[in-house]
Amino acid sequence: MPSLFTPLELGSNTIPNRLGMSPMTRNRSSATVPNELMRQYYEQRARGGAGLIISEGTLITRQGSEWPDAPGMWNQAQVAGWRRITDSVHAHGSKIYSQLAHGGRCLHPEAPEQVASGEPVWAPSAIAARGGKFRFIQGSPGYATPTELDDANINAIIAQFREAAINAKEAGFDGTRAGYLVNQFLDSSANQRTDKWGGSPENRARFPLEVLKALKEVFGPNVALKLGPSGGHNDVGMPLQETIDTYGYLLREVSKLGLAYVTLLRYRSTHDPEIDGKKRGTPHDVVETFRPFLDGVPLFISGGVRPTEAEELIQSGKVAGVLMGIPWLTHPDLARRIRAGKALDNVPDVATFYNPAADPAAGYLDYEEAVY
Numbered sequence: 001m002p003s004l005f006t007p008l009e010l011g012s013n014t015i016p017n018r019l020g021m022s023p024m025t026r027n028r029s030s031a032t033v034p035n036e037l038m039r040q041y042y043e044q045r046a047r048g049g050a051g052l053i054i055s056e057g058t059l060i061t062r063q064g065s066e067w068p069d070a071p072g073m074w075n076q077a078q079v080a081g082w083r084r085i086t087d088s089v090h091a092h093g094s095k096i097y098s099q100l101a102h103g104g105r106c107l108h109p110e111a112p113e114q115v116a117s118g119e120p121v122w123a124p125s126a127i128a129a130r131g132g133k134f135r136f137i138q139g140s141p142g143y144a145t146p147t148e149l150d151d152a153n154i155n156a157i158i159a160q161f162r163e164a165a166i167n168a169k170e171a172g173f174d175g176t177r178a179g180y181l182v183n184q185f186l187d188s189s190a191n192q193r194t195d196k197w198g199g200s201p202e203n204r205a206r207f208p209l210e211v212l213k214a215l216k217e218v219f220g221p222n223v224a225l226k227l228g229p230s231g232g233h234n235d236v237g238m239p240l241q242e243t244i245d246t247y248g249y250l251l252r253e254v255s256k257l258g259l260a261y262v263t264l265l266r267y268r269s270t271h272d273p274e275i276d277g278k279k280r281g282t283p284h285d286v287v288e289t290f291r292p293f294l295d296g297v298p299l300f301i302s303g304g305v306r307p308t309e310a311e312e313l314i315q316s317g318k319v320a321g322v323l324m325g326i327p328w329l330t331h332p333d334l335a336r337r338i339r340a341g342k343a344l345d346n347v348p349d350v351a352t353f354y355n356p357a358a359d360p361a362a363g364y365l366d367y368e369e370a371v372y
C-alpha cells in the first residue's frame with residue numbers, strides 16, 4: 001500500500017506514514033495519573049508502526065471527568081506520567097498528540113471527581129443529553145440536566161484548555177486536539193443560547209474557534225480538530241442543511257487558522273442509539289460534503305475505515321490520512337501487519353475495552369503480535 005506508507009507533513013512535524021491511532025478511552029490510569037500500564041500500551045502501538053497516535057481523552061480539569069480512571073493534564077504528577085509515555089513513543093519513531101477534553105454535559109453530578117470539584121455539570125445550555133450509562137454510580141438514571149455556562153465560566157474553561165496545552169507541551173506531546181464540549185457548543189440540539197455563544201452557526205462556532213486559538217498560542221501550527229458532522233454520538237445531531245451551514249462555516253474559519261489537520265468522523269450507527277424511538281444522527285458522506293470547505297489543511301478520516309479503503313482514499317487525494325481505533329486496540333502491531341500483508345485476526349474482547357478486569361492488563365497489553 002504505497003500511499004498509506006508515505007510520510008506526511010503535519011504542522012512542524014513529519015509523520016512516517018498516514019496510518020494513525022484514534023483516541024480511545026481505556027480507563028487504566030492511577031487516579032487520573034498515567035502509569036506504567038499506559039506507557040507499555042502506547043509503546044506497543046508506536047513499536048507497531050503508528051505514524052501518529054492520539055491519546056485517549058485527557059481531562060483539562062478535575063471537574064470535566066466522565067470516567068473514574070481517565071487521565072488528566074492539570075497537575076505535575078500527570079505531566080510526569082505522560083512524559084514517560086511520550087518519550088517511549090518517540091523512541092520508536094512515532095508522533096503523539098494529546099486529546100484534551102472537557103466532558104461538558106456528558107457527566108453526572110454524583111461522579112466522584114465531579115463531587116470533589118465542587119462545581120456543577122457545565123454545558124452550553126441546560127439541556128440533558130438523552131441516554132447515558134454510568135456503570136460506577138449505583139442506580140444511575142443516565143445524564144442529568146446540566147447548568148448553563150455563563151460568560152465568565154466559558155472564558156475560564158477556555159483558559160483551562162490553554163493551561164492543559166502548556167502542560168501537554170511540557171509532557172512532550174507533538175501537538176494537541178480538543179473534544180467533547182467543543183462539539184456540544186456547535187450543535188443546536190445541545191446549544192440553544194441566544195447570546196454571542198449560540199444561535200447562528202457563527203455564534204455556535206465561536207467557542208470551538210476560541211479554544212483552537214488558545215491551543216495555538218501554545219502549540220503554534222501543531223493543533224488539530226476532530227469533528228463528527230453526522231452526529232449521533234453523545235446525543236447531538238442536526239438536520240443536514242443546518243449541519244452543512246454550521247460545519248462549513250467552522251471549516252472555512254479553521255482554514256484561516258492554519259491547523260495541522262482536521263479529522264472527520266463518519267457516521268457510525270453504533271454511536272447513534274435509538275432513544276424514545278428516535279436516532280439523533282444524520283448519515284451523509286462527510287468527506288464529499290466538507291472537503292471543499294477546507295483550504296490548505298490536511299484531512300483525515302475515521303470511523304470504520306479498512307486498510308484497502310484507506311489506501312484508495314489516500315491515493316485518490318480525497319484524504320491525507322486515516323485514523324483507526326479498534327483495529328489498533330486489538331492489533332498493537334497494526335501498521336506492521338498491514339505492510340507485511342498479515343491477517344488482522346485478533347478477536348476483540350469487548351468486555352475489557354473500557355472496563356478493566358481483575359487484571360487491568362487483560363484486553364490491554366495481551367493482544368498478540370504477528371510473527372514476522
